[in-house]
Amino acid sequence: MGRVFHGARERLGVVALACCAWLSVGVTAAIAIALFQETILFFGQVSYLQFFLDTEWTPLFWDKHYGIWPLVCGTVITTTISLAVAIPAGTIIALFLAEWAPRVVRMMVKPLLEILSGIPTIVFGYFAVSVVTPVLRAFFPSIPGFNALSAGIVMGIMMLPLVATLVEDALTVVPQSYREASYALGAGRFTTMIRVTLPAAAGGVTAAAILALSRALGETMIVTIAAGQQPRLSLNPLQAVETLTAFIAQVVMGDTPYGSIEHQAIFVVGSLLFLGTLTLNVASIWIRERFAMDR
Amino acid sequence: MKQKERVHLNGGEMLFRVAAALSFLLCIATLGAMAADLVVSGGGRIGWQFLTGVSSRLPDRAGVLPALAGTVWVTGVAMIVALPLGVGAAVYLEELCRRGRLSRILEIFISNLAGVPAILFGMVGLQIFVRWCGLGRTVIAGALTMALVVLPLIILVSREAIRAVPRDIREASLALGASKMQTIWYQVIPAALPGILTGAILGVCRIIGEAAPLLALGALTYLTKTPTGLNSPFTTLPIQIFNWISRPQIGFHRNAAAAIIVLLFLLFLLNVTAIIIRARSQSSR
Numbered sequence: 001m002g003r004v005f006h007g008a009r010e011r012l013g014v015v016a017l018a019c020c021a022w023l024s025v026g027v028t029a030a031i032a033i034a035l036f037q038e039t040i041l042f043f044g045q046v047s048y049l050q051f052f053l054d055t056e057w058t059p060l061f062w063d064k065h066y067g068i069w070p071l072v073c074g075t076v077i078t079t080t081i082s083l084a085v086a087i088p089a090g091t092i093i094a095l096f097l098a099e100w101a102p103r104v105v106r107m108m109v110k111p112l113l114e115i116l117s118g119i120p121t122i123v124f125g126y127f128a129v130s131v132v133t134p135v136l137r138a139f140f141p142s143i144p145g146f147n148a149l150s151a152g153i154v155m156g157i158m159m160l161p162l163v164a165t166l167v168e169d170a171l172t173v174v175p176q177s178y179r180e181a182s183y184a185l186g187a188g189r190f191t192t193m194i195r196v197t198l199p200a201a202a203g204g205v206t207a208a209a210i211l212a213l214s215r216a217l218g219e220t221m222i223v224t225i226a227a228g229q230q231p232r233l234s235l236n237p238l239q240a241v242e243t244l245t246a247f248i249a250q251v252v253m254g255d256t257p258y259g260s261i262e263h264q265a266i267f268v269v270g271s272l273l274f275l276g277t278l279t280l281n282v283a284s285i286w287i288r289e290r291f292a293m294d295r
Numbered sequence: 296m297k298q299k300e301r302v303h304l305n306g307g308e309m310l311f312r313v314a315a316a317l318s319f320l321l322c323i324a325t326l327g328a329m330a331a332d333l334v335v336s337g338g339g340r341i342g343w344q345f346l347t348g349v350s351s352r353l354p355d356r357a358g359v360l361p362a363l364a365g366t367v368w369v370t371g372v373a374m375i376v377a378l379p380l381g382v383g384a385a386v387y388l389e390e391l392c393r394r395g396r397l398s399r400i401l402e403i404f405i406s407n408l409a410g411v412p413a414i415l416f417g418m419v420g421l422q423i424f425v426r427w428c429g430l431g432r433t434v435i436a437g438a439l440t441m442a443l444v445v446l447p448l449i450i451l452v453s454r455e456a457i458r459a460v461p462r463d464i465r466e467a468s469l470a471l472g473a474s475k476m477q478t479i480w481y482q483v484i485p486a487a488l489p490g491i492l493t494g495a496i497l498g499v500c501r502i503i504g505e506a507a508p509l510l511a512l513g514a515l516t517y518l519t520k521t522p523t524g525l526n527s528p529f530t531t532l533p534i535q536i537f538n539w540i541s542r543p544q545i546g547f548h549r550n551a552a553a554a555i556i557v558l559l560f561l562l563f564l565l566n567v568t569a570i571i572i573r574a575r576s577q578s579s580r
Contacts, residue, residue: 006476006477010475013476014391017383017384017386017391018392020381020383020387021383021384021388021392022401023446024401024405024408027408027443027446030419030423031411031416031419034418034422035418088314088318089317092315093315093319095311096315100311112319112326113322116322116325116326118500119504119559120503120505120506120533120558121506122504122506123329123555123558123559126536126551127328127329129540130552131328131329131332157325190307194311211410217412218414220506221506221537224537225541249414252418252421270418273414273415274415277410278411282403282407
């Protein structure tokens with residue numbers, strides 16, 4: 001379609017619109033600069049060795065330690081539990097909706113997922129402390145009010161619609177000829193679904209899992225409300241922990257003075273999260289394209 | 296042999312059906328338990344006093360008026376900023392940019408922004424808007440931060456809306472002698488408007504529910520006044536909910552539940568509006 005412009009004013013308009021698009025690059029650069037600048041200041045006072053080798057994280061205490069691993073452990077436990085809930089359940093629901101359910105059931109179930117995906121995370125956080133933790137108490141009587149299991153489960157339920165939608169998209173892209181070939185060879189519906197369609201959509205499923213992981217890493221409200229504020233170098237889910245995001249929330253809500261090393265610590269943690277989610281997002285795009293069905 | 300085969304298939308199929316049923320049960324049970332708990336805990340608090348009251352040390356006197364007002368202010372200003380920028384970017388990417396390396400890079404940047412955790416936007420907003428720009432912890436700083444959060448979503452949905460406009464409309468316009476920009480302004484955007492509006496509503500839903508960015512920005516949690524302008528301190532509904540959840544008194548937990556009901560009701564209204572817009576645009580086609 002030809003580039004037909006009437007005069008200088010319209011060319012200026014194009015430039016303005018281009019700026020809107022390039023804003024995304026600018027914003028990303030701004031995020032990187034804002035985070036890394038304070039990070040550099042932090043590492044001017046704390047050595048890298050201490051950051052990566054110390055086993056305690058107590059920047060707000062009298063005796064200050066800056067080992068990052070307790071926070072990482074907290075994030076790892078909650079994230080693992082949430083993925084253990086979201087990926088199997090989400091994939092099964094997606095398989096059911098895309099390959100198995102009659103149209104009527106589909107139309108009744110999809111709104112359910114949409115409602116779940118529209119609920120703000122703060123409501124899930126409230127749900128974790130008001131419903132899930134008491135229920136868990138029935139199974140684990142000694143579980144503390146703040147624990148990683150409750151937060152992880154609720155995070156998983158929150159991410160379930162995301163996984164289900166992405167996997168369903170991946171399944172619908174699989175060419176119908178695959179399924180028909182499988183039927184022609186005598187396989188039943190279930191066998192076709194499990195051994196032909198799902199493996200064919202493996203790229204999309206992996207990309208969905210990576211995106212869910214990225215989402216879980218960055219989740220703040222549920223873990224801040226439900227998981228606790230005790231950084232712990234352990235992988236026991238039945239304890240209070242602190243995740244990377246919860247630490248950031250804890251510091252910004254308090255009255256740590258700006259410019260202090262405690263305040264700079266949140267930017268270091270933020271940089272970690274930024275790089276982590278960035279890598280995962282790029283990886284998921286790359287995998288989706290590498291294993292795309294329409295090549 | 297055939298018998299064995301059939302049993303094996305049925306076994307797997309049964310397992311799948313049970314697993315699917317359990318997964319659905321999880322979703323339904325979650326929604327049901329959530330609804331029940333909210334109604335039981337917070338239903339009693341909903342009323343005129345709750346909706347028009349301000350912060351108070353006594354849970355029974357506290358209300359959500361500053362939070363509601365703050366939510367409206369921040370959301371409104373954020374959308375005023377984000378919508379033109381987002382639609383502009385979408386127009387550029389869909390209509391004016393040549394497909395190739397450049398557009399691909401831009402798409403990757405936008406998609407990355409969509410995946411950045413919300414709290415990081417808050418921290419960046421703290422650094423850039425509150426500190427470097429000296430705006431302080433005000434409505435305008437919060438609105439600009441939320442505009443950043445919602446920008447990728449607006450771009451994504453607007454692009455889909457623009458892409459859905461039939462090619463013939465553009466070609467007819469050009470054939471009649473209009474320029475590219477005239478075609479975009481007078482034909483493409485009006486045709487894509489329902490989709491863009493739906494995207495705007497989705498953006499509003501997103502902003503209304505987000506707590507983490509404004510938490511990092513320093514939205515206050517004890518306010519006795521509603522915002523009077525862009526330079527006012529502010530709080531929003533999710534922040535107020537979070538604050539009440541964090542208090543030990545059970546009265547505040549009831550307030551939190553009631554405030555959540557208000558929040559969910561707002562989201563419900565918005566979603567119904569979006570559905571109506573979509574339905575009307577499809578019926579008029």
